[in-house]
Amino acid sequence: MQPGQPGDHGSGPIIAWLSVPDGEVDRTDCALAAAAQDFGHLVHSRPAAVVRPASLADVSAAITFATEHGLPVSARGAGHSPFGQEQAEGGIVLDVRSLPPIREVDGTEAIVDAGARWREVLDLTLPLGLTPPVLTDYLELTVGGTLVVGGIGGAAPHHGTQTDNVTELEVVTGTGEVRTCRPGDDLFDAVRGGLGLCGVITRVKLRLVPAPPTARRWKLYYRSLPAFLADQRTVVRDGRFDYVEGQLILDEGDWTHMLEAVTYSTASLDDLRFDRMEVEDTTYFDFLNRMEEGEAALRAEGSWFHPHPWLNVFLPDEVAGGVVAETLAKTRREDLGGSGLVMLYPVRASALHTPLLRVPDGTLVWLFSLLRTGKPADPMENARLTELNLQLYRQAKALGGTVYPSNALPMSPADWAEQFGPAWESLEQARRQYDPHRIFGAGQGLR
Ligand SMILES: Cc1cc2nc3c(=O)[nH]c(=O)nc-3n(C[C@H](O)[C@H](O)[C@H](O)COP(=O)(O)OP(=O)(O)OC[C@H]3O[C@@H](n4cnc5c(N)ncnc54)[C@H](O)[C@@H]3O)c2cc1C
Structure with missing residues (x-):
């Protein structure tokens, strides 16, 4: 669809020029209204566009466009946030679920796209007698969506959170760069439990253990x-x-x-x-x-x-x-x-x-x-x-x-600084490096 054509309901002249090489840019009322909803039904921030990426290049293109034009970007997984965390008023919502599925098991690790729901991870691993050690109580959440908050459940006393059971992440940072990070990398620590402030997770390697029958x-x-x-x-x-x-x-x-x-x-x-x-x-x-x-x-x-x-x-x-x-x-x-x-x-x-x-x-x-x-x-x-x-x-x-x-x-930046305590400065440092234009964090009140 070209800017100004029928069906183009973009909220501004700039967003009309957003395009991605492989996927879809949706500026219809229907898509924008849906992206302003979540499980909480309390916050309704309407984006200017929803991008359904079909490739990493699409994620990078949307992010680069946002940095050039000062627009907020939020990744959206299953949209089960309670308070607009995955929303981006006047900006771009990246629908991670539309990335092409990656579903593989390599030895005792699963490699999945970040838009995979935990139930879909189990569909992959259980036939092989394997399971992620920690699951959330609800399986319809996405891997990317829970990894930015932690991912906790009744197995946590033994195995920690889901973020403790990740061995590799692929992330598109706020500069549009695709990075693969592992334990020991500062980006790895900035992304796990990091509220999506440093990038969009696109692919994840998860530790697996034998599944009990x-x-x-x-x-x-x-x-x-x-x-x-x-x-x-x-x-x-x-x-x-x-x-x-x-x-x-x-x-x-x-x-x-x-x-x-x-x-x-x-x-x-x-x-x-x-x-x-x-x-x-x-x-x-x-x-x-x-x-x-x-x-x-x-x-x-x-x-x-x-x-x-x-x-x-x-x-x-x-x-x-x-x-x-x-x-x-x-x-x-x-x-x-x-x-x-x-x-x-x-x-x-x-x-x-x-x-x-x-x-x-x-x-x-x-x-x-x-x-x-x-x-x-x-x-x-x-x-x-x-x-x-x-x-x-x-x-x-x-x-x-x-x-x-x-x-x-509602949490202010000061509340978040208190929440993160001594880790706040390292998170801020990571943001300066990986999201220098501050495109992420709108849904957390941290843009
Ligand atoms: C019914 C229900 C049961 C729940 N049970 C549990 C539970 O047992 N344990 C638990 O820990 N939590 C639980 N939660 C909370 C849930 O883990 C979080 O709300 C989670 O963030 C939602 O994931 P989502 O896929 O819906 O992500 P969304 O709501 O779409 O997004 C959540 C946040 O993650 C960001 N995000 C999403 N995908 C990516 C990505 N690929 N890269 C970077 N950032 C991304 C978004 O921008 C947003 O900030 C539950 C929620 C519900 C509604």
């Missing part, structure tokens, strides 16, 4: 929060389960605490103090894919498409019990929404090695997630829920907490 999954229920926390500490410290998470369930005004523990072999429950339990044996894949059914139900009833003012914070072990008890005491059903969830689980800090994944000091850190569902067409209510996020974030920060950076939370 089956999983035994226990749900251990506790009336007492202290007993639940004590057992979570015990089992994460001694590592008896392959996977540990936890949920706090609000039922008619009372909280029940559920420890979710999975083993791929055997594990003893004898010393644990739960009140009741459920147990289920499944295939390994069915366990990993356990959100599929829930997603279908939420889609059917509609709340999958409602706003999602989610908050994820890391708490230091010493304050976790207090902060959680206080938060639960003041959290009502309407503060979570009908399908909202609260999650809580500890991770051994010694398993976490990604320099930009900032967690509190101590040997154990707790991921505390308030996964709220807001109301469509009720901006006041959604602003109230976002304000609750802000309050908990401030409280956590004052007590030595950090964020897991996938949140509906």
Whole structure:
């Protein structure tokens, strides 16, 4: 399509001249409106163009165009961000999913395009008896999308985050240059957990481990929060389960605490103090894919498409019990929404090695997630829920907490500097080198 032709709905004269050699530049209202949406449904920043790259040359061309014209660029994976992190007001959204698929296994490593969803990675590796060691609870997220935030799940106490299990990255930097980086390279450390501020990840090499055939999954229920926390500490410290998470369930005004523990072999429950339990044996894949059914139900009833003012914070072990008890005491059903969830689980800090994944000091850190569902067409209510996020974030920060950076939370550059702490200066240094024109970071408030 040429600038000025029918169907060209570009928002400015400059963007009309953007072209890429192999893929597509889409300036239709429909594409721009879709790129201004995400899972959060809270932020709607409309880009001037959506680029669907069919090659690395397309990614470079879009980036070079943006640098020449001072436009923001955001990569978009599955678009499951809660607060416009993958959006770029007046700029270019690069749809990483449209890059040609690369799906290979080489020995005990998978080589995939960054737009691959984790379910697609499993489609590749499980028939070979292999699996990535850490999966997110939801498999429809893209590899690139989770690697820029960390990628955490119940296997993290053993294997760290997904960013700890990457062996090579191909990145198109903010100068349009294609770089391959590995452990020891500054770009490798600037990209993993680096919010997409230094470049667009295009190809990834992932560490694989043998996949177990089956999983035994226990749900251990506790009336007492202290007993639940004590057992979570015990089992994460001694590592008896392959996977540990936890949920706090609000039922008619009372909280029940559920420890979710999975083993791929055997594990003893004898010393644990739960009140009741459920147990289920499944295939390994069915366990990993356990959100599929829930997603279908939420889609059917509609709340999958409602706003999602989610908050994820890391708490230091010493304050976790207090902060959680206080938060639960003041959290009502309407503060979570009908399908909202609260999650809580500890991770051994010694398993976490990604320099930009900032967690509190101590040997154990707790991921505390308030996964709220807001109301469509009720901006006041959604602003109230976002304000609750802000309050908990401030409280956590004052007590030595950090964020897991996938949140509906307005963060200023000063907040980010505090979040990254001593790593902030090295991230800024990497940005000066790899994104000197500051085209990335619009969706994080960091442009
Ligand atoms: C239902 C659900 C369940 C979740 N469960 C978990 C979980 O268990 N564990 C966990 O860790 N997280 C979880 N998350 C959070 C999720 O990991 C993050 O929101 C993630 O960033 C979303 O990935 P995405 O593919 O949707 O990326 P997008 O939302 O499209 O993008 C996210 C960010 O990554 C950037 N980005 C995307 N692709 C690239 C790329 N190739 N190169 C550079 N930057 C890129 C974007 O610009 C943006 O800043 C969950 C989210 C949802 C909605």
